[in-house]
Amino acid sequence: MRALKTAILSAALALGIAGAAQASEGVKIPEQSWPHAGVFGTIDKASAQRGFQIYKEVCAACHSMRLVPIRTLAGIGFKEDELKALAAGYEVQAGPNDNGEMFMRPGIPADRFPSPFANDNAARAANNGALPPDLSLIAKARQGFEDYIYAFLTGFEDPPADMNLMPGMNYNKYFPGHQVGMPNILQPDGVTYADGTKATVEQQAKDVATFLTFVAEPHLDARKQMGVKVILFLLVFAGLMYASKRQLWSKIH
Known part of the structure; x- marks a missing residue:
């Protein structure tokens, strides 16, 4: 029984924000207004920068972006010196050296964002058997796109009185089945934005969705x-x- 619960929990968290936006249950995802929508729309760079701040301070503890080079952030206004300083804050594996050994070195802008775990098994071991999804293409990979990301991040609530949550699960009104292993990671003023923007849950969710839209399609x-x-x-x-x-x-x- 314990193995079964672990397997179910793993599947739920692995789906995480990667779940289908409108599953067979008919979960309706509200549509949002996005500056980048439409033929003439463009990415809100300030919002995307705030979204990256949330990714770095909150999401990166569990979620990778292993397909995204650090220098991609130049597209939302990061300068070359900022990219170099940001990259140097990461340790990346390189090599082999002359002795045939791999070694660690400070990152450079050409490197991709390192994963928070050494491998998928390590990620599962740290998350009760679940594998947090990579966020590199998440905004393009799910029905509903950025609308779903926003809805999911703002959809955590107390469960209805007649609903029994499985151990380790959380209620989300927009997630298919409404039970998800990922906890509610966004809290009011959970981050302090560098530009002084008020960090409401809705603002944070919109900024994360904008940032993930950008990294999924930088051009x-x-x-x-x-x-x-x-x-x-x-x-x-x-x-x-x-x-x-x-x-x-x-x-x-």
Whole structure:
């Protein structure tokens, strides 16, 4: 029985914020307004920087971003010296050296964010058998995208009186099944934002969702800008072709 409970807990936490936004139970995820939404939308860099602060101070204790190079943060306004200082705060494995041995060294901006655990088994051992999901692509990998991340992070509540939570589980109204192993990690004023923004739970959730949207698609703004340029070019080209056609056929008629 204990093994069964551990297995269920592992599955729940492994899904974590990676759960499907609208499961078979029909959990409806509220839509939010995002500055980066739409054709002309762009990432709110200040919000993304605050989201990174939360990731670094809160989320990184359990969740990795092993697909994201540290230098990616240049896209939300981090300067080169800031990236170097940030990277140097991490110890990364390198090598082998001349003796064929791996060694640890301070990080550089080209390195990817190191995982909080040496391997998946170590992560499970530290989390009651569960494997916290990697957050590198989480914003693009789940139905609902950033809306789901926001909903999940703000969806922790006391369970209904008629609901029996399994040991080690927490109630979340937006998580499929409503029982999740991940605890509520966001608290009012749980962080002190460097820019002085009031750290409400809703603000923190929005900032985390914005940051994870950025790391999942660092070239989002550039892609949209290129799309607009292509559309404008095609409109101008279509106008020129139409004018040329009228000129040509006017002589024939």
